[in-house]
Amino acid sequence: MTAELDALKRVAAQRALDFVKDGMLLGLGSGSTSELFALALGERVAAGLKVTAVATSQRVADLARQHGITLIEDDELPRIDLTVDGADEIEPRSFGLIKGRGGALLREKLVATASDRLCIIADDSKLVGALGEKVPVPVAIVPFGWRRTADRIARLGGDPILRRADGAPVVSDDGLYILDCRFGPISEPARVAAALKGLLGVVDHGLFLGLAWRVIVASASGVAVLEPRTVSA
Numbered sequence: 001m002t003a004e005l006d007a008l009k010r011v012a013a014q015r016a017l018d019f020v021k022d023g024m025l026l027g028l029g030s031g032s033t034s035e036l037f038a039l040a041l042g043e044r045v046a047a048g049l050k051v052t053a054v055a056t057s058q059r060v061a062d063l064a065r066q067h068g069i070t071l072i073e074d075d076e077l078p079r080i081d082l083t084v085d086g087a088d089e090i091e092p093r094s095f096g097l098i099k100g101r102g103g104a105l106l107r108e109k110l111v112a113t114a115s116d117r118l119c120i121i122a123d124d125s126k127l128v129g130a131l132g133e134k135v136p137v138p139v140a141i142v143p144f145g146w147r148r149t150a151d152r153i154a155r156l157g158g159d160p161i162l163r164r165a166d167g168a169p170v171v172s173d174d175g176l177y178i179l180d181c182r183f184g185p186i187s188e189p190a191r192v193a194a195a196l197k198g199l200l201g202v203v204d205h206g207l208f209l210g211l212a213w214r215v216i217v218a219s220a221s222g223v224a225v226l227e228p229r230t231v232s233a
């Protein structure tokens with residue numbers, strides 16, 4: 001992470017604290033920007049803010065605990081007031097997102113859909129004209145038969161690559177493999193999302209459509225809080 005990008009992510013993370021109120025149950029996203037939010041939240045908690053949180057990955061859970069944030073570890077997943085999370089791509093007119101470069105997409109989507117409000121924090125390098133323009137769509141799949149599942153995604157035009165680290169498949173916190181699927185710019189994200197969801201072996205994908213409530217974008221010229229209705233079509 002360059003120092004400039006890091007600084008922008010920190011600005012977006014700090015701005016999201018404006019939406020946090022005493023007594024809230026918060027969702028904590030995963031990834032470097034979300035981790036900066038967790039650190040900033042930890043400082044507020046140390047100063048007396050009273051919140052509890054649900055983490056979307058083991059990594060952010062460990063970080064939150066180290067910084068004094070009380071976590072709820074209940075598989076029932078209660079209703080969450082506000083989730084703050086990062087994104088890999090943001091299409092600002094539709095508020096469509098690609099998420100999951102950190103491999104936490106399934107829990108991130110479960111937490112996002114359990115939340116009254118999903119606030120996305122990012123630097124402006126994440127803004128795109130069409131989803132899929134810069135990054136592949138991560139797809140979480142059952143490990144057994146992964147090559148056959150990859151074949152099915154390839155037939156949709158996704159060019160899937162199994163995510164590996166040090167030669168071994170990356171395994172998510174939920175025991176899933178991740179296929180990074182390069183579709184190129186996606187003209188109909190809802191159609192691709194539905195097609196992926198319908199494939200045998202696929203658990204979920206990193207297309208987050210119609211879920212974001214606010215998008216906070218930090219750039220060299222300042223920070224903007226985007227609302228769906230303020231973004232011109």
Ligand code: A5P
Pocket residue numbers: 029030031032033034085086087088098099100101102103104105108
């Ligand atoms: C984690 O699985 C992802 O969805 C992250 O939220 C996303 O990759 C953004 O990460 P950065 O904040 O590190 O760019």
